[in-house]
Amino acid sequence: MLVAHATWHGGALCLWAEDPALPDTSRVRVTPKPHPFAAADLHGTSYAALTAGAMRVELTLLLPGSAAGPFPSPELAREPSSRRPAPHPWRVPALALDPFAAMALLGSADDAEDIVRGADLRFFALVADEAMHLAERGRVLPALVREDGDLTARWRPVITGADAERFRELARAMPPACRAAGDGRAAAEVLLEALTGLADATVRGIVPHPLLAERTGRVPDRLPLAERWAEALTGPDPAVAREPGDDPGALAAELDSWAAAALRPSGPLRVCFRLGEPPQDDPGGPWTVQFALQGTDDPSLYVPAGAIWTGDAASVAGAEETLLAGLGRALRLYPQITEALRVATPTSVTTDAEGAFRFLRESAPLLSAAGFGVQLPQWAGRARLGMKLTTRTKTDPGATVSSGFGLGDLVDFRWDLALEGEDLTEEELTELARLKAPLVRLRGKWVELDDAQLTKALEFLSRGRAGEMSAAQAVRAVIHAGDDTLPLMEIDADGGLGDLLSGQADRRLEPIPTPDSFEGTLRPYQERGLAWLAFLDDLGLGAVLADDMGLGKTTQTLALLATRAPYRSERGPTLLIGPMSLVGNWQREAARFTPKLRVYVHHGGGRHRGEELEEAVRGADLVLTTYGTATRDREALSAIAWDRVVCDEAQALKNSGTRQAQAVRSIPARGRIALTGTPVENHLTELWSIMEFANPGLLGPRQAFRERFATPIEAHGDEEAAAALGRATGPFILRRLKTDKTIITDLPDKQEIKVWCNLTPEQASLYQATVEDMLDRISASSGMERRGLVLATMAKLKQVCNHPAHLLKDGSRLPGRSGKLERLEEICAEVVAEGEKALVFTQYSEFGTMLQPHLEARLGRPVLWLHGGTTKRRRDELVRRFQEDTEPAVFLLSLKAAGTGLNLTAANHVVHVDRWWNPAVEDQATDRAFRIGQTKNVQVRKFICVGTMEERVDEMIERKKALAERIVGTGEGWLTELSVAELRDVVRLGPEAVSA
Structure with missing residues (x-):
């Protein structure tokens, strides 16, 4: 078990680990001495993937202790030292994470099986949260900064009012270790540096990166410095490209003035930009970006610029000055305002479809992040062009209905393309590709398209679109179909396959009433859960029952066994693996609800082995054991024919590389069930690990899962990837919450x-x-x-x-x-x-x-x-x-x-x-x-x-x-x-x- 610590130094989060198992080498005659418990690296731990690209550094930290050695951190739970602590320098190997990597770690890291977060690392997680809150509320401003002689574009947090008080609270609460490498810097100085770096990384993760290659018009040979600076405000590289004759002083001074103005008490109004479409009867007409003033606290207060210049808004104090000053500040983020400012009473910018597209993709996100108001049409955003799969159950000749459902059954299928839920014909798609316009009018409304999507869609249509395949092939097709460019948007399936792929199988299936051999009464949502478990169990597919804490996962699992009464011993017993603390609970719940169920508890020093174990298992319907015992008895348990394996508190399998997870996955069974109230605690790869137990291979290799789902969702908030992951896992995960009124209406108050x-x-x-x-x-x-x-x-x-x-x-x-x-x-x-x-x-x-x-x-x-x-x-x-x-x-x-x-x-x-x-x-x-x-x-x-x-x-x-x-x-x-x-x-x- 390692304790992870962090300090902020050199613009990076420096992560180091304390390992109590290391020998004490602090008495070597080196100044400063190496820290006796500092781990060399984090390879082989749950943090390895998050720190893979970090730079190795060595820090000198001032840590409490004595000349003999540093005092261990409280997380190691050692006996407190009786000596008086004093700061002493210690050399520590560390990993320097840039703000992007730091945000990923701080946003997802938590106490794990092999890592405990120190108070300093937990503090930086709070700072990361604060950076996200500032960015989400537009409390950031762009800046031009000189760093080591180079120019960089940065986002700086605006800390005023309640945010300033929160900043002071954080500075007071900062653990000393957070600035142990800071050469005596004050807590507020270290906090501001960390908050600035993390806020900059947050905005870059939210605002799309405009690439020059995406511009369809002619790109000038030399872009103005302001445009190059605006390009550098997004994406991972903040460097501003330099050109001969650049004079960054004027731009930097204006941005500094903007920042200084933002620190003064804010007024009630801000400049707002609204994108206007061409007239209905003239789709090829001009687009406009209209100027207005909007209430800072009340966005419904909206005064168009035209009303300000005609005197209709004379009651708005200082409106003209506020509008012109705001347009001047926005000029650096949206240079097209220049033409409008050539007149004394600017009201809007006139542009074409390409200019409107660039405003949507580039300027609007920057303006919004900088605190300006932005109003876009409801359709704004890239059109959701994707694939649609339709399947229909094949029936036997002469039969009026299907005789049942199995993964080997054949289904008719057809692939189509859909835009915003509407099927597209090949003719429509070919015409869109021919136009090659970023904004086109389709079926009476404007849509934003992507060249890469259109190209991939045409390639897709050139392949086979219809035929027949097995239900199992359809399931795999749904899981692996589509990508970020052309996702799978819709599934239209009937029969048992439709029940499975709907993600709502518990509601589509007929609830199973409380079995006769079950001593108790199931609530309605538990009857639906039982039907879902039985449905997947009959198909030999694994299930993840992820009901909220207290909704009765144990009860539903025992009811599933009761539906098999008189317990199908010819297929082998059920093996249940859980934490030691829950084995007794399972034993008593089984005795209470399923008294005829034969239970054997396999754990403890006196547990059966060899032939005695085989005999005990033959005489049982349910075998209970612990994760530790399953790991130690892996070979013996793997040699037994199990009907199903059930893992309670299955988050114990979240780290797929541990001996425990590998041992449990290696136990063969016809069916598998994972029970957990927290299918994802820190990272999406934990979900992959649990699903790899329930349905091995279904989500593909772990690395492919990270590339397809985990990284896009966790690092970039990719909604399409999240939707695709939901479709891939939905058929196999049942999650109900106590807060769902359709679930809790029949629950007791206490x-x-x-x-x-x-x-x-x-x-x-x-x-x-x-x-x-x-x-x-x-x-x-x-x-x-x-x-x-x-x-x-x-x-x-x-x-x-x-x-x-x-x-x-x-x-x-x-x-x-x-x-x-x-x-x-x-x-x-x-x-x-x-x-x-x-x-x-x-x-x-x-x-x-x-x-x-x-x-x-x-x-x-x-x-x-x-x-x-x-x-x-x-x-x-x-x-x-x-x-x-x-x-x-x-x-x-x-x-x-x-x-x-x-x-x-x-x-x-x-x-x-x-x-x-x-x-x-x-x-x-x-x-x-x-x-x-x-x-x-x-x-x-x-x-x-x-x-x-x-x-x-x-x-x-x-x-x-x-x-x-x-x-x-x-x-x-x-x-x-x-x-x-x-x-x-x-x-x-x-x-x-x-x-x-």
């Missing part, structure tokens, strides 16, 4: 879920030692002493179930030592990813104090903490911040301090980490979120450690729920009345509590 957690070996050892000590002492005591011992020991056992450090109180590290903590991290991360909020209750203040900084570091977000020692003023402030501020997503609360009296309806998730064992007390705490004012369904999770007293006490409460108020009372005192034999049964450690 859904309670028991979350089953395992103990780690360390927890199990501490638990067993506590039990043995307790039983000896309790058996020799009586009266009040006995009751006190029982309660004290129960508290110790609950602390062990929470975390060893909670019981030991030794301040030791938290990661990797508690099943509950692992599950809590997973749930909180998913809540944050979904943009929702959670309340996390614990009855132990000391445990909450331990959790708060740990969760804050893991989530990269503020985690609030309210306990009995919180003052009323601080308590009110915490509640207000959680309710009103979007940043804190997790609120840790002490059960006693916050179980009543608070309104926290911003949260729709409630987690009870340790149980109070009194339903009334837990319900009161839950009601902090589940109360009047709550607009979302509330999900309540109660953590229970498998095989411990937590599970058995929960069983006792469930059995006696009707009498809970009398038996359980208002606390845990009822436990003290149990006999020693009953206590022994309650607190014993079951073999299922821990797994290897």
Whole structure:
């Protein structure tokens, strides 16, 4: 596990990694010394692809530590040093990422299996977000900058008003490591440099790059400096081509004046440009770019330039001066204004179709990015010319309907070309190609065409357009057809193939009612999901069930097995692979919903091997195992004939190159199902990895997928590539959200879920030692002493179930030592990813104090903490911040301090980490979120450690729920009345509590 750090130096994001496994070489006699834990590079990690083109550099960083060595970062969770920190220089190998590469990494990087982001790298991700927000709101201006003697075109952020306050907040929050290579520069100076570089990269990624080669008219031998500068404002290269006689001083001074004016309080009006079409009765007539003034805060306020010069807008103060000054500034971005400014009262620019095309493609995006108003016709934008595939199911001679659907069935097909959803004839397309005009009038409306599209379309039509093929060939054709130039725009298929290719198969298929062998009732959306799973399962195609957290992916999967009752053992059992923390949950859910299903759990040190494993599998319908066990037992599991393999929390496969992902993919099966609430967490290649498990080879090689989909979508926001990816994956991915009103109308207002957690070996050892000590002492005591011992020991056992450090109180590290903590991290991360909020209750203040900084570091977000020692003023402030501020997503609360009296309806998730064992007390705490004012369904999770007293006490409460108020009372005192034999049964450690 590496910790990724970042600093900004030399106009680049410099990334370096801290590896705690490296030997300490800091005592070598070199000044400055090499950092003892600095990793040489990031090859072989999840960041390798994002840093492939980075330049290797060596930095000297001032880092806290002592002369003996630097202090490790907090992310390494080592024991804090008792020595007083002081800054010392250390040599570190780093990767310098230009702003383009930095934006790609910061926009997609997150904690991964092999990388944890340091606070400094997380900070730069916030800076990248701020750069994007400034660019999206037009808070950037173009500039001409001298860099090492060369001229470059740059976009500079305009930081005023609320943006200036946000800038100051970011500067105050900057971790010192972000400027560790800055030679003592102030935080604001480093922040401005980073924000400027990232904002420039953002605009270049949004605004299309105008290429001189695309101009259809004559290109002059020598373009003016202003036009060369405007060309350099887009695309990856900011260099401005130099010509003899260039005088950049005047242009630079005017742009600097523009920037200075923008920093002054902005007025209520801005210049706006509107593209006007030729008259309806004269398609070959002139085009116009009309000038106007538009309200800065109210774009509906629109005053044409003609009204200003005729006096009709006399009530608009300073309109003439504002219009002329704005046109003067816009002149550098749209030089054609020059002709209009030769008159005293400019109103518009007159141009031809080619000039209108250049305004659309070049000037309009630049003007919009610089904060001017731009109004374009509704049709503006390149016409969506693409392919259309039509298939029709072939029926047997004499049959009136198809007898069924399989991938081997033949279908009739036809390829056509369509423009904006309308089929084009060959004659129309040939005429468009003959005209070779960038803007043409087609069927009564203007469209913008591309020569490359037309050429490729004619080539396409020269090939075979109709015939027959198998359904499997049709599926592959849909996935691989089209490209950025000529995409697949529409599919018209009937029958089973239409159900599959529609991307809405769950709605087109007939829902499957709750199976007779399923002990429960499926909701309508779950019946549709079951029909979809069964449909793909029958075809032998893999499915990715990506329903939102809490919509019942486990339930639908078990219902699928129930539809196969009496379980098709002749085709082999189902293998389910999931995190260790969920194995117990699957075992109990199977016992609850499908009690006749034979389940074998394959994990732990005592699991079967060899012939014993084969025998156990033959006697099972469902085999449960963990990702770790599947990796270790890869050969043994691959030798078994499985009907299907199901992966729960399938995001564990997102890094396709890991041993774990490779092992799981290598297990053969007739069908495959991936269950995940987050099919894409950071990168689109994660989706490829999950799909490669579900349907191997369907999306092609990983590199081809990156070139076709991942890079265009992530780096350039390519909507056509995104639509093509949706069509390619839509048939195999079912995603429903709780926010979808068609899904949640039948969900309860409050859904309670028991979350089953395992103990780690360390927890199990501490638990067993506590039990043995307790039983000896309790058996020799009586009266009040006995009751006190029982309660004290129960508290110790609950602390062990929470975390060893909670019981030991030794301040030791938290990661990797508690099943509950692992599950809590997973749930909180998913809540944050979904943009929702959670309340996390614990009855132990000391445990909450331990959790708060740990969760804050893991989530990269503020985690609030309210306990009995919180003052009323601080308590009110915490509640207000959680309710009103979007940043804190997790609120840790002490059960006693916050179980009543608070309104926290911003949260729709409630987690009870340790149980109070009194339903009334837990319900009161839950009601902090589940109360009047709550607009979302509330999900309540109660953590229970498998095989411990937590599970058995929960069983006792469930059995006696009707009498809970009398038996359980208002606390845990009822436990003290149990006999020693009953206590022994309650607190014993079951073999299922821990797994290897």
